[in-house]
Amino acid sequence: MEKTTIPDGQVHYELLYIISNKFSENELDPIKDRVTKLITDQGGTITLSNDWGKKRLAYAIKGFYHGYYHLLEFNLEPSKTKFIDNTLRLSSEILRHQILKTKLRTEEELKAIETLKAKIAEKQAALAPVVETSSEDKAAEAPKAKAADKAAETKVELSDLDNKLDQIIDTDNLL
Amino acid sequence: MTNQVIKATKSCWFCQNQWLDIDYKDTDSLKKFTNFYGQILPKRRTGVCAGHQRDLANAVKRARIMALLLFTNR
Numbered sequence: 001m002e003k004t005t006i007p008d009g010q011v012h013y014e015l016l017y018i019i020s021n022k023f024s025e026n027e028l029d030p031i032k033d034r035v036t037k038l039i040t041d042q043g044g045t046i047t048l049s050n051d052w053g054k055k056r057l058a059y060a061i062k063g064f065y066h067g068y069y070h071l072l073e074f075n076l077e078p079s080k081t082k083f084i085d086n087t088l089r090l091s092s093e094i095l096r097h098q099i100l101k102t103k104l105r106t107e108e109e110l111k112a113i114e115t116l117k118a119k120i121a122e123k124q125a126a127l128a129p130v131v132e133t134s135s136e137d138k139a140a141e142a143p144k145a146k147a148a149d150k151a152a153e154t155k156v157e158l159s160d161l162d163n164k165l166d167q168i169i170d171t172d173n174l175l
Numbered sequence: 176m177t178n179q180v181i182k183a184t185k186s187c188w189f190c191q192n193q194w195l196d197i198d199y200k201d202t203d204s205l206k207k208f209t210n211f212y213g214q215i216l217p218k219r220r221t222g223v224c225a226g227h228q229r230d231l232a233n234a235v236k237r238a239r240i241m242a243l244l245l246f247t248n249r
């Protein structure tokens with residue numbers, strides 16, 4: 001219970017930021033340490049630190065198509081967020097960041113959310129094959145299986161294409 | 176980009192599943208409520224209630240800022 005309470009005069013925030021792709025994975029730790037130190041220096045306490053790793057951005061930011069996402073949750077006095085916001089905006093290593101007020105979730109609530117998501121995933125998984133099998137006749141199984149194989153092949157090709165495109169984009173960035 | 180189209184239902188998807196709140200980082204569930212071009216679908220098509228539609232729109236916009244979702248698909 002002690003962990004789930006916020007100190008008086010403080011608010012629970014979450015910060016998500018993207019570190020530029022020009023750094024390799026070994027160079028990330030000092031940058032992350034600097035950001036966490038920035039918060040703790042202002043009197044904040046970090047309650048959660050979650051690395052998302054390298055992700056493809058939905059659109060290019062300053063010419064980069066990839067970035068390292070890092071999520072932090074912390075308690076801080078509201079008047080001090082502006083300073084953190086400004087310093088993050090001025091730092092060249094961070095492509096983008098967002099500080100938001102959030103509810104502090106208890107472990108029970110987090111578990112409830114996870115079970116809900118699992119249930120929904122199960123439902124969707126259960127729904128998809130039912131439609132396929134009901135529409136299939138025994139005589140038409142063989143040609144349909146072939147068609148499914150073909151579909152799978154094209155899917156694989158598409159994913160390969162995506163990977164190749166990613167590689168091309170990466171190499172373009174390095175030039 | 177495989178957007179699963181949600182059929183028009185009379186009840187809200189978030190109310191039905193007793194969703195606690197809409198997280199902008201949960202892009203998989205947000206994507207269901209955007210079309211191929213990244214636009215937010217109207218609530219007359221998805222059946223989302225007014226309150227949840229407002230939260231959903233905010234979440235999608237926040238996800239766009241952090242490059243988790245597209246502003247527009249060209």
Ligand SMILES: [Zn+2]
Nearest residue numbers: 187190224227
């Ligand atoms: Zn609702």
